[in-house]
Amino acid sequence: MIYRWDLDKTYLKSDFESLRKMMRVPFERAEDKIDEPGVVALIRSLKTSARREQRAAFVYFISASPPQIQRAIREKLALDGIEFDGMVFKNQLQHLVRGRFRFLREQIGFKLAELLKARLAAPPGAVEFLFGDDWESDPLIYSLYADVIAGRLDHDVLADILVRLRIDPARLVEIKALSQRVVPADAVRRIFINLERRTPPERFHPFGARLVPTFNYFQTAIVLRQEGVLPTGAVVAVGRSLLERSAYTRERLRNSLDDLTRRGYVAPAAAASLRRDLEAAEVLPSLNPLGGWAGRMRRRWRRRRARPPERPPIPVKTIEYPRLIDSWVAGGSRLSGELP
Numbered sequence: 046m047i048y049r050w051d052l053d054k055t056y057l058k059s060d061f062e063s064l065r066k067m068m069r070v071p072f073e074r075a076e077d078k079i080d081e082p083g084v085v086a087l088i089r090s091l092k093t094s095a096r097r098e099q100r101a102a103f104v105y106f107i108s109a110s111p112p113q114i115q116r117a118i119r120e121k122l123a124l125d126g127i128e129f130d131g132m133v134f135k136n137q138l139q140h141l142v143r144g145r146f147r148f149l150r151e152q153i154g155f156k157l158a159e160l161l162k163a164r165l166a167a168p169p170g171a172v173e174f175l176f177g178d179d180w181e182s183d184p185l186i187y188s189l190y191a192d193v194i195a196g197r198l199d200h201d202v203l204a205d206i207l208v209r210l211r212i213d214p215a216r217l218v219e220i221k222a223l224s225q226r227v228v229p230a231d232a233v234r235r236i237f238i239n240l241e242r243r244t245p246p247e248r249f250h251p252f253g254a255r256l257v258p259t260f261n262y263f264q265t266a267i268v269l270r271q272e273g274v275l276p277t278g279a280v281v282a283v284g285r286s287l288l289e290r291s292a293y294t295r296e297r298l299r300n301s302l303d304d305l306t307r308r309g310y311v312a313p314a315a316a317a318s319l320r321r322d323l324e325a326a327e328v329l330p331s332l333n334p335l336g337g338w339a340g341r342m343r344r345r346w347r348r349r350r351a352r353p354p355e356r357p358p359i360p361v362k363t364i365e366y367p368r369l370i371d372s373w374v375a376g377g378s379r380l381s382g383e384l385p
Contacts, residue, residue, distance in 0.1 A: 046100065046274060047173045048091055049160070052108035052118065054178040054241045056084050078121045081239065082291035083262030083283045085125045090266070090279035092128050101168070103130040107159055109152045110134055133159050152182045153189075154207065154216030160190045161223035164232070174269070175236045179244040179258070187236045188252050188364055196229030197363075206366050234272060234359070237265050246308060251369050253362030257310060263287055264301050267319065268310050277322050284328035295330045302329070 050056055058079045088104060095102030104127070106118075112134040122129060135155050167173075175191075177183025189206070192198040200221060207217050236256040238249065246258040259265045266283040269275040287293035302323070306316040324331040 046091075046095065046102045047167060047171050048088070048102065048104045049163070049173060049175050050088075050104065050106050051177040051183055052106050053110060054081075054180050055176055055183075055239050056081060056106065057118075057121070078117065080121075080125060081241075081262065082293070083266075083287050085127065086283045086286035087262045087266055087269075087279075088127055090275055090282055091269075094275055094279055103171075104128065105131040105133075105163065107133050107156060107163075108135065109155055112136060131163075133163075151212060153186050153210055154212030154220065156182070156186045157190055157193075157207075158216055158219050158223060160186070161193070161220065161227060164190075164194050164227055165223065169228075170230070171232060173233045174272075174274070175233060176239070176265075177236070178239045178241045180242060184236070184238055184249060184252055184256060185366075185370070187233070188256065189366070191233035191236065191255065192364065193224050194227050194229065194233070195231040197361075200224055202366075206370070209367060209370060235268065237268070239265075251372075252364060254309075254359050255362070260304070261287065261293075261301055263293075263298055264305055267302060267305055270319070271311060271315065277319065280319070281323065281326045281328050284323065284326075288328070295328060298323075299329045 058081060092102055092104065106129060108118075115132065115134055118132070135152075175187045177187055189198070189203070193203060203224060204217065204221055207220060233255065236252075238256060238258045239262075240246070240258050240260050243260070244258070249256055249258045257265075257268055259268070263280070263284050266275055266280045270277060270280050284298050287298065288295065299320075302311070302316060302320060305311045306313060311319070320329060323329040
């Protein structure tokens with residue numbers, strides 16, 4: 046399993062909505078950086094669960110922030126107790142020196158090229174889960190990447206899309222060359238988009254069921270449990286992190302589970318079973334009249350007998366990228382940071 050994380054607004058609560066704010070980032074100390082609620086508990090659980098099941102799990106970070114912040118980021122991850130396997134940053138200096146200020150905020154070309162490089166270096170048959178946010182380009186970047194490595198996107202069609210997005214011409218040449226070297230594999234299982242801006246989830250329907258918009262990392266953990274890569278105990282750990290560190294309430298976490306069920310990411314029967322386990326762990330408010338010692342024993346017995354959740358099939362959707370790009374830009378979306 047490979048878990049690829051965007052850094053800003055996905056792991057860290059970053060503020061770089063102006064050039065002035067971007068320039069402050071390299072001078073921030075590790076202890077000044079704030080992680081997104083629940084993300085630390087989630088990544089720790091991904092690594093711990095993999096070790097317990099004796100399978101390989103790799104965590105990588107990719108960021109369009111400048112490499113000058115790398116030391117502070119590494120120190121922040123160490124403070125959080127996060128084990129990771131690689132990290133890449135965008136070298137902004139070359140654009141500043143050449144006066145190419147438009148490309149300072151260009152993410153699509155940079156991230157897509159780095160993802161393709163990483164895929165070429167990945168173990169054969171590796172399954173990937175991608176994590177981003179709804180501020181700029183992550184839904185589009187990750188979907189393009191998933192379709193390219195699956196062989197569903199023709200190289201010439203990809204080039205036309207990238208021209209339409211006005212990426213750095215040098216990146217375009219690089220991406221075309223990289224995409225032709227990739228051995229086709231439908232490797233991206235899920236794309237998670239952290240709704241930091243609270244974008245309505247229905248706006249992401251054109252990307253298909255592979256992309257999961259989530260309002261918090263409790264929801265992300267629940268879907269990963271459905272995928273079979275996290276146990277129920279990890280969902281409990283993420284939920285407790287939100288309760289203890291982020292002023293969430295148990296009622297709010299219940300609403301998060303109900304929201305995923307309404308949107309079809311968790312089957313009603315699976316949601317009911319998980320709800321009972323989370324109530325027993327006191328992560329959700331209990332509505333079950335069976336309490337006390339007998340109730341706890343019964344729930345423990347049921348969990349020991351329970352089978353792991355089956356991975357639901359994810360229908361493949363053909364994404365109409367030109368129409369998608371036009372509609373998002375026309376609606377004033379910041380899906381692509383470099384578009385006007």
